[in-house]
Amino acid sequence: MKIAIYGQAYQKVAVKSVDKLLTSLSAMGADIFIEEDYLHKLKMSSIDNRYGCFSKLDKSFDLLFSIGGDGTILRAITYVKDLGIPIMGINTGRLGFLATLQTEDIEVATKEIFAKRFSLEERSLLSISTTNGKKDFGQLNFALNEIAISRKNTTSMITVETYLNDEYLTNYWADGLIIATPTGSTGYSLSCGGPVITPNTNSFVLTPIAPHNLNARPLVIPDSTKIMLKASGREDHHLVSLDSRIFTIRNNTTLIIERAPFNIKMTQLHDQSFFKTLRKKLLWGADRRN
Structure with missing residues (x-):
């Protein structure tokens, strides 16, 4: 197998994982390639020069290992894009819904x-x-977790005019608005009161960020919906974030958000499941009395 390895930061806790992964993959006879910036950082440790490196991926790769937290996987998808390369996340971060x-x-x-x-x-x-x-937004105009519109350089709220399939929905008067995938439902959206959505559900969720109109609640919609947004506020610009990538957009720019034409493949071992991860990460059912 031809294996890619990606990470973001040099951390002593991650080096142990890298060493163990490289040893295991080498024993299995894998062709190993490490992302070039990450390889440079790893050379500060005991990692030697016998591994290849990559700056971009192609369809010849069989699997990508992401070493870090969920944020590292969100960065890794900018390399995978629409190539269909499966991703497996090794968690050296904190929460880890994906890794x-x-x-x-x-x-x-x-x-x-x-x-x-x-x-x-x-x-x-x-x-x-x-x-x-x-x-x-260039060529990386996609997000696995969420796209969020939020205020910039102001403590004042913004207004997000929202249309679904060209039908007017509402004006959200809030700090911003999150459009999350099922994967992203356990991230930023969840912290703002959004629902948990299972990964195989064909839906998105609109979750307002600290809305002033208190009757504004998260809304689950089919993922075939075309979402049109237009933000305005006291400042001339607002922020649009695609997972961890942030852009500054002029007010009253019409944004079109839709389901991307490709999916990301996550590798799941047979003893893993989404519900098992929920119980573990969110401590569902945990009670000191039991």
């Missing part, structure tokens, strides 16, 4: 992967464009 593999399980996991004892879970993405003909 569910722990360091102590790496050796067993690599054996399971080479034996083809795993499944692929497809995750939908959002795409964004403008009607002004400008490529404000």
Whole structure:
């Protein structure tokens, strides 16, 4: 197998995971390539020069290991894009809804992967464009977790005029508005009162951020819906974030948000499940009395 490895920051806690992963993959005879910036950072540790590197991916890769937290996976998808390369996340961060593999399980996991004892879970993405003909978001105009519109350089709220399939919905008067995928429902949207949505649900959720009109509640919609937004406020610009990538957009720019034309494939071992992750990460059912 041809394996890609991606990480963002050099951390001592992550080096242990990298060493264990490289040892396990090498024992299985894998062709190993590490993202070039990450490889440069790892050379500060005991990582040697016998591994290849990459600056971009192609369809010849069989799997990408992401080492870090969920944010690292969100960065990793900017390399994977629409190539269909499965991703497995090794969690060296904190929460880890996407990066569910722990360091102590790496050796067993690599054996399971080479034996083809795993499944692929497809995750939908959002795409964004403008009607002004400008490529404000470049080629990376997609998000796995959420697209969020929020205020900039002001403590005043913004107004987000919202249309669904060209039908007027409402004006959100708030700090901003989140459009989240099922994957992103356990992220920013959840912290703002949004619902948890299972990954295979064909839906998105609109979650206002600290709305002034208190009757504004999260709204679940089919993922076939075309969402049109126009933000305005006291400042001339507002922010649009695509997962962890932030852009400054002029007020009253019409934004079109739709389901992206491709999915991301997440690798899931047979002893893993979304509900198991929920119980573990959100402590569902945990009670000191039990």
